[in-house]
Amino acid sequence: MPLRLDFTQPDFETAFSAFLATKREVSEDVDAIVRDIIERVRTEGDAALIDYSKKFDRLDLAEVGIKVTAQEVEAAAASVDDETRQALELAHKRIWSHHARQMPEDDRYIDPIGVELGSRWTAVEAVGLYVPGGTASYPSSVLMNAVPAKVAGVERIVMVVPTPDGVLNPLVLAAAKLAGVSEIYRVGGAQAVAALAYGTETITPVAKIVGPGNAFVAAAKRRVFGTVGIDMIAGPSEVLVIADGANDPAWIAADLIAQAEHDTAAQSILITDDAAFADAVEKEVSRQIAILPRGETAAQSWRDYGAIILVPDLEAAVPLANRIAAEHLELAFEDADAYVDKIRNAGAIFIGRHTPEVIGDYVGGSNHVLPTARSARFSSGLTVLDFVKHTSLLKLGPDQLRQIGPAAVTLAKAENLDGHAASVAIRLNPEG
Amino acid sequence: MPLRLDFTQPDFETAFSAFLATKREVSEDVDAIVRDIIERVRTEGDAALIDYSKKFDRLDLAEVGIKVTAQEVEAAAASVDDETRQALELAHKRIWSHHARQMPEDDRYIDPIGVELGSRWTAVEAVGLYVPGGTASYPSSVLMNAVPAKVAGVERIVMVVPTPDGVLNPLVLAAAKLAGVSEIYRVGGAQAVAALAYGTETITPVAKIVGPGNAFVAAAKRRVFGTVGIDMIAGPSEVLVIADGANDPAWIAADLIAQAEHDTAAQSILITDDAAFADAVEKEVSRQIAILPRGETAAQSWRDYGAIILVPDLEAAVPLANRIAAEHLELAFEDADAYVDKIRNAGAIFIGRHTPEVIGDYVGGSNHVLPTARSARFSSGLTVLDFVKHTSLLKLGPDQLRQIGPAAVTLAKAENLDGHAASVAIRLNPEG
Numbered sequence: 001m002p003l004r005l006d007f008t009q010p011d012f013e014t015a016f017s018a019f020l021a022t023k024r025e026v027s028e029d030v031d032a033i034v035r036d037i038i039e040r041v042r043t044e045g046d047a048a049l050i051d052y053s054k055k056f057d058r059l060d061l062a063e064v065g066i067k068v069t070a071q072e073v074e075a076a077a078a079s080v081d082d083e084t085r086q087a088l089e090l091a092h093k094r095i096w097s098h099h100a101r102q103m104p105e106d107d108r109y110i111d112p113i114g115v116e117l118g119s120r121w122t123a124v125e126a127v128g129l130y131v132p133g134g135t136a137s138y139p140s141s142v143l144m145n146a147v148p149a150k151v152a153g154v155e156r157i158v159m160v161v162p163t164p165d166g167v168l169n170p171l172v173l174a175a176a177k178l179a180g181v182s183e184i185y186r187v188g189g190a191q192a193v194a195a196l197a198y199g200t201e202t203i204t205p206v207a208k209i210v211g212p213g214n215a216f217v218a219a220a221k222r223r224v225f226g227t228v229g230i231d232m233i234a235g236p237s238e239v240l241v242i243a244d245g246a247n248d249p250a251w252i253a254a255d256l257i258a259q260a261e262h263d264t265a266a267q268s269i270l271i272t273d274d275a276a277f278a279d280a281v282e283k284e285v286s287r288q289i290a291i292l293p294r295g296e297t298a299a300q301s302w303r304d305y306g307a308i309i310l311v312p313d314l315e316a317a318v319p320l321a322n323r324i325a326a327e328h329l330e331l332a333f334e335d336a337d338a339y340v341d342k343i344r345n346a347g348a349i350f351i352g353r354h355t356p357e358v359i360g361d362y363v364g365g366s367n368h369v370l371p372t373a374r375s376a377r378f379s380s381g382l383t384v385l386d387f388v389k390h391t392s393l394l395k396l397g398p399d400q401l402r403q404i405g406p407a408a409v410t411l412a413k414a415e416n417l418d419g420h421a422a423s424v425a426i427r428l429n430p431e432g
Numbered sequence: 433m434p435l436r437l438d439f440t441q442p443d444f445e446t447a448f449s450a451f452l453a454t455k456r457e458v459s460e461d462v463d464a465i466v467r468d469i470i471e472r473v474r475t476e477g478d479a480a481l482i483d484y485s486k487k488f489d490r491l492d493l494a495e496v497g498i499k500v501t502a503q504e505v506e507a508a509a510a511s512v513d514d515e516t517r518q519a520l521e522l523a524h525k526r527i528w529s530h531h532a533r534q535m536p537e538d539d540r541y542i543d544p545i546g547v548e549l550g551s552r553w554t555a556v557e558a559v560g561l562y563v564p565g566g567t568a569s570y571p572s573s574v575l576m577n578a579v580p581a582k583v584a585g586v587e588r589i590v591m592v593v594p595t596p597d598g599v600l601n602p603l604v605l606a607a608a609k610l611a612g613v614s615e616i617y618r619v620g621g622a623q624a625v626a627a628l629a630y631g632t633e634t635i636t637p638v639a640k641i642v643g644p645g646n647a648f649v650a651a652a653k654r655r656v657f658g659t660v661g662i663d664m665i666a667g668p669s670e671v672l673v674i675a676d677g678a679n680d681p682a683w684i685a686a687d688l689i690a691q692a693e694h695d696t697a698a699q700s701i702l703i704t705d706d707a708a709f710a711d712a713v714e715k716e717v718s719r720q721i722a723i724l725p726r727g728e729t730a731a732q733s734w735r736d737y738g739a740i741i742l743v744p745d746l747e748a749a750v751p752l753a754n755r756i757a758a759e760h761l762e763l764a765f766e767d768a769d770a771y772v773d774k775i776r777n778a779g780a781i782f783i784g785r786h787t788p789e790v791i792g793d794y795v796g797g798s799n800h801v802l803p804t805a806r807s808a809r810f811s812s813g814l815t816v817l818d819f820v821k822h823t824s825l826l827k828l829g830p831d832q833l834r835q836i837g838p839a840a841v842t843l844a845k846a847e848n849l850d851g852h853a854a855s856v857a858i859r860l861n862p863e864g
């Protein structure tokens with residue numbers, strides 16, 4: 001049974017605060033193992049990758065090659081059926097056109113006293129994209145990570161993907177081809193992250209690593225951070241659905257289940273102003289889970305982390321939604337548009353009854369890499385901005401230096417940084 | 433003696449690679465201590481802050497109060513002399529007008545098939561600003577961190593600053609007042625970071641923590657990351673000056689020294705195409721350091737980490753500069769403008785002979801919080817974007833769902849996520 005909270009009950013604030021503080025992840029302590037793996041890849045290069053793949057993936061890379069060949073990629077792409085290929089192409093097209101609008105513009109200007117200033121954006125030169133193996137090897141995730149990088153102008157996109165027993169997901173290769181991934185290597189785990197950060201004989205290092213992964217991958221990304229950039233470390237997925245009683249309970253139940261089927265640590269939350277509707281949704285969740293292939297996962301997630309919160313009216317849901325700061329927020333009621341600007345903290349907002357969150361996972365055009373675990377209070381989903389970097393430009397002539405230089409000298413002296421003061425003062429009094 | 437490298441020598445690439453790999457920081461292992469401090473602040477709140485301040489700052493907060501009063505701030509601001517106050521005001525005005533141009537615009541649009549999409553930016557609700565105590569307590573740093581937050585629309589800016597023996601830097605308080613900091617607490621170290629992240633009886637928690645600090649502060653920021661956002665962990669400062677022989681060696685020497693005086697781990701690098709000029713600069717550095725108050729620090733930095741790289745022509749400096757990816761890059765030669773677009777990796781570029789880096793530290797208008805240790809290859813200096821977050825908006829009606837929904841169903845099934853498929857399919861076939 002999911003948690004039930006009632007806004008009108010006197011203990012609500014206490015219960016809701018406790019609910020917000022719930023941790024859904026057990027962080028495995030794999031740091032010592034990961035440190036050793038990274039060290040070995042740094043010193044032994046390809047030989048370490050070959051050895052780890054034998055051990056973890058039961059695959060001899062010395063035989064099949066570390067790099068996935070162009071022929072393999074072509075063959076995989078050709079094996080995709082027409083319907084799936086067209087769906088991937090639609091997703092790619094829509095993700096591209098949405099992200100193309102995110103490209104920041106350079107700003108060069110001259111201020112009233114003649115100082116030239118600028119903000120300039122340049123693409124990261126090379127990006128590594130980690131793709132998990134096995135059942136979590138998702139072609140949609142390849143598109144969501146690679147397309148913004150490509151839009152940003154990243155020249156080298158290097159994909160790594162573990163291939164347990166040598167098995168590669170052909171859809172992942174097809175998505176990589178579609179997105180314009182430059183190189184693909186069949187390595188995974190902390191060793192793949194180390195190879196991307198430090199390079200080996202076969203893999204030239206990148207400047208930034210993105211993409212989801214297990215505890216070993218996450219720990220490796222944390223360790224190499226600084227040497228390269230990394231994206232956020234994503235936690236288990238979550239959805240908050242705010243729905244009134246006019247919804248079909250089966251639709252809302254399906255949305256809650258879609259999130260819950262990801263992972264036993266996923267979280268689905270319903271806020272509604274209609275107690276009878278809440279009951280109907282709960283009944284529907286049970287009915288639908290029973291016939292779902294991943295029903296056991298969904299049932300456990302719903303039981304352990306699911307929640308239904310009753311509010312006296314939808315207005316009362318707004319501050320709760322802002323505190324939950326959900327990765328995905330569905331507003332499933334008639335005047336949803338009027339509520340969008342009241343929501344301050346959310347990774348993505350899905351507006352109205354006909355925008356199930358799943359559309360955003362695949363073909364909506366927006367990115368599905370979004371902040372989890374309440375981090376939408378301070379962080380953003382993946383955008384083109386994650387693949388560019390900002391450089392400030394400043395240019396003064398002698399006149400401008402005469403005008404604002406003395407203030408710099410004053411402040412430097414006030415901070416007891418006389419060397420700073422001298423570097424300006426020497427240009428103001430060239431004789432001394 | 434600083435390192436000397438010559439591009440034309442056969443061992444240059446080996447020597448330059450080794451130079452790039454030099455670590456300038458000894459990372460103190462303070463993590464266990466910091467873990468305990470954070471835990472105590474979480475459980476004991478204000479009492480822990482009071483206890484730690486007695487121990488580390490020799491100050492009884494129970495007596496003087498954790499919060500700095502409005503009267504104290506007013507008194508400090510009133511004590512600042514006119515020249516310094518005007519310099520602070522000029523810096524504030526110029527930083528504000530530059531950063532105001534960085535505010536991202538929301539984007540709402542309807543695509544050709546009628547799907548409504550959007551990118552929306554909202555300010556982080558509350559930000560904590562760490563300001564170091566003692567000699568590293570810089571009013572300029574208060575402006576550089578607080579102004580972008582204020583421009584972004586952050587409602588609560590909470591400053592923490594350690595006050596060893598009860599001493600507060602009046603200029604820091606004056607800068608905080610000028611920048612519109614909302615609250616100031618006289619606590620520092622890991623305990624202040626913990627208080628900002630988790631809150632105490634006196635300090636309401638924030639959503640993001642920014643600002644420089646020592647090893648304890650950096651370790652605490654890493655530990656609370658996830659609960660709150662953090663900015664980059666800045667390393668020692670660095671400058672790369674590319675200069676031809678037509679410069680006054682004394683000017684360039686002053687710029688190298690300005691960086692070196694920060695810290696014994698700071699780094700100053702000169703690239704020049706003129707060997708005689710290199711010698712003249714080196715002589716000037718020695719002469720100027722000898723009469724500098726922080727000369728000993730500067731001398732040690734210059735000796736241990738300084739470098740002079742000779743190139744056959746300035747064009748050869750470009751790829752080197754892109755590999756160094758310096759925090760600060762000065763282009764001190766006649767046609768510097770023509771080189772700006774060739775530089776891909778740099779935190780900030782200072783163009784021409786009359787733009788010493790120090791101008792950017794104080795009054796240029798651009799931010800002085802910039803990526804160090806080659807991280808300009810993948811990260812940016814502080815901008816308004818660090819204080820806002822992105823929310824995706826998506827809205828479909830029944831027609832749009834009919835058009836792109838089937839592709840989502842296809843991809844969900846291809847990923848074996850039947851619950852995902854069902855959440856779209858149930859809306860396409862309402863009969864069930």
